[in-house]
Amino acid sequence: MRVRRCATVMFAPQERVEFSFESIASGGSGLQKHTEWIALIPHQDAETAVDAVEMEILGTISPSEWIEIDALKASHSPEAVDALLDKHLLVVEDSDADTRDRKLRARHWRPASAIMHYASRWRGIGAKQNNEDLSDTLGGQIADWLGPPPPPIRERVEAHVRMRLPREPASPFENLLRQRTTCREFDSARKLSLAQFAAMLFRVFGARAVDEPAPGVSLLKRNVPSAGGLHPTEAYLLVQNVDGIAPGLYHYHPIDHALEPIKAMSAEEAAATANHFVSSQSYLANAHVMVVLASRFERTFWRYRNHTKAYRALILDIGHLSQTLYLAATELGLGAFVTAAVNEVDIEQAFGLDPFEEGPLAVCGFGCRAG
Ligand SMILES: Cc1cc2nc3c(=O)[nH]c(=O)nc-3n(C[C@H](O)[C@H](O)[C@H](O)COP(=O)(O)O)c2cc1C
Structure with missing residues (x-):
């Protein structure tokens, strides 16, 4: 041996x-x-x-x-x-x-990055262990436990030394940004229309073009930036409440703008799975669509081998995509959320992802707002 x-x-x-x-x-x-x-x-x-x-x-x-x-x-x-x-x-x-x-x-992981990634995945975590009680966090008790937080701004000079800048004039984009907010109340009684569902996926994840800078090297053009143009992030969907789409698990194909069915589910199974994905944050769980943002390590590490910044680049992509998802939802009058408090290991198993190939870094959701 x-x-x-x-x-x-x-x-x-x-x-x-x-x-x-x-x-x-x-x-x-x-x-x-x-x-x-x-x-x-x-x-x-x-x-x-x-x-x-x-x-x-x-x-x-x-x-x-x-x-x-x-x-x-x-x-x-x-x-x-x-x-x-x-x-x-x-x-x-x-x-x-x-x-x-x-x-x-x-996969050519930088060792410290591999340690961080595999040591931060959750399995079977529920609301109790997650320990993030929203009413306590937002309701003020948090300061009793932790003391006051560091101030919101790191001020470097006295107020009178600051060089005041003109306020930007109102614009449609400015208005859109102002309306962006996290939604924690979705209206399960309404279905998301197929047109809105498709628009959301295309605007956030769709490929606008495919570039081939060298033989065998395909780079996507998306509405978000990505290190090396590699776009390693895949969108895996848990659909609960969309007109004309059966509840279940899907993968979004950004070039064909198409759904790849992975598993059909009853409405009850989809609801329970959604709740488990987001560690029993029930206020997020009834979103009409959840999108698991999963990074394909081999794609980015193919170019950035054993690289000190490569894992950071994967995480940054998640931020770009989630903000774009928020803005796309806002423009359509929909609600959206992002959370990193997710059961990565259970999500991998549900979609049949090999954790050494690709892994969820966050879950977003969108759908019709309640009230
Ligand atoms: C990385 C990240 C993780 C988050 N995790 C959660 C979460 O677990 N649960 C939740 O309800 N909101 C979560 N949020 C949303 C924030 O709580 C929210 O953005 C913040 O309260 C500000 O509110 P706004 O988005 O409406 O401006 C997360 C946001 C980010 C960027």
Whole structure:
């Protein structure tokens, strides 16, 4: 059996605090503190404690050359080697962990970015764990818990030194911007028209042109900017309430301006799935359409390999698309939202996305406003 070290791992020191009767009995605070190292292991989607011996052994093992496990155990503590195997920090050739590790290697992730991405995905998180009670946040109690926030503006000079600028004259675009707002009340009694649904998708995600700057290299022209013109973001849809479109999961094809059906759903199943996607934020869940913004890592990392800024570029694209979606909805008199509090792992499974190929970074929604 041959093994090698996994390609990407990082270690973080952590202090764990536990309740302890012994501490109370000896006059202490009742809390016992343990320090440990946590290995962040993106190819396993895991965070696991490791000891100093395991870390030291791992540091001596090549991530590129396979070595016989018996040879490794002859020169290191066999127990520590077994622990590294159990944690998949040592990867066995042709195992499932090897498949995942190879996929991660093939994507050309910058290691710190891979750690951040795979350590920030949620599965099965609901309103309780999400802990974002909207009425508390907006209703003022938040300052009682956290103290006052930093001021809204970072002022660099006294007010009298500021060079006042002319206010821009009113314009249709200015009016549109002013009307943009997050909608948290959708009217389930009304259906979104097919024309509005199609207009939203085309204006936000549609390809205006396809450019071929070199043989085999296709770049899209969309209404938003994108690093390298690569447009790695795909739109996966959960349709609940659109005239002429059955509830279910779809993928939007931006060049053909067409829907690719993925899974048909009953209205009840679609509603429950929508609620779960946005971590039980029920005020968002009945949006007529939800759009999962999923980045295709290989597309951007094909050009920006092992690049310090590549993951940031993916995230920036999500911001451009979500703001454009808000503005497109506003112009049509529709409501819109964006949220990053989403169950990425469950969304991947619902749409059949391989997390090493593409991954959701946010969910938007749009539909008819209530009231
Ligand atoms: C990255 C990001 C994450 C957000 N997450 C949530 C969310 O989880 N739930 C929600 O109701 N709104 C969410 N919002 C919307 C903001 O709460 C909203 O933009 C903000 O309150 C300002 O309101 P406005 O958009 O109406 O101007 C998010 C916005 C952004 C940009």
